[in-house]
Amino acid sequence: GVWSNDLIHRAALKIIDEKMDLSSFSAMATLVTKGETLSQTGGLASPWSPGAFTFKNGSFNNASLIGGGWNIEDKNPELWRTRWLVVAHEIGHLFGFTDIYMYNGDFYKGYTPGPFDVMNSVGSWAPTFTAWNRWLMDWVIDKEVVCLEKSNIDRELKLTDVNLETGTKAVVIRLSNSKALVIESRRNNKFDFL
Numbered sequence: 001g002v003w004s005n006d007l008i009h010r011a012a013l014k015i016i017d018e019k020m021d022l023s024s025f026s027a028m029a030t031l032v033t034k035g036e037t038l039s040q041t042g043g044l045a046s047p048w049s050p051g052a053f054t055f056k057n058g059s060f061n062n063a064s065l066i067g068g069g070w071n072i073e074d075k076n077p078e079l080w081r082t083r084w085l086v087v088a089h090e091i092g093h094l095f096g097f098t099d100i101y102m103y104n105g106d107f108y109k110g111y112t113p114g115p116f117d118v119m120n121s122v123g124s125w126a127p128t129f130t131a132w133n134r135w136l137m138d139w140v141i142d143k144e145v146v147c148l149e150k151s152n153i154d155r156e157l158k159l160t161d162v163n164l165e166t167g168t169k170a171v172v173i174r175l176s177n178s179k180a181l182v183i184e185s186r187r188n189n190k191f192d193f194l
Helices: 005-019 077-095 131-136
Strands: 027-031 043-047 053-055 058-060 062-066 145-149 170-174 180-184
Touching: 005 027, 005 053, 005 062, 027 077, 062 077, 131 170, 131 180
Parallel strands: 027 062, 145 170
Antiparallel strands: 043 062, 053 058, 170 180
């Protein structure tokens, strides 16, 4: 049937609150196992109002529910890649990432970054985070990003694969006050195989 992620989080929180001090936590991810699915989806992350989940020593509002069933327990090695990516996608919401696929309430639309970024498609060929999302989290630091104005882009730059530890990870070209073009390099590696 249809799960209520609110009730599941509260039930899990009640059990955990009896066993440990939760005051230093700001988010929770609840994993449903034993072959259950969540309305035939892999996971849900919902924005909650501040203090939505209360416990003895505080509250938080960041919560993500990750379904079991075919996403967790199936032994097919091809599906395992999708299973851990569902977990990565939902935990990405706890970091503050938003979905970057287009959804109008009825169906998915095609205006997306294609197979790039786990926040777009968990079943894609290049599911690691984009350089932009990594930069927002300081996983890519300022010295690894070159920022340009669109009027001053006549230059040659060498980008390294965004999944490598060092080098220039992205070029950001400011198009307006609210738009930018981000260029990154992706290569076949442990996680991306496009």
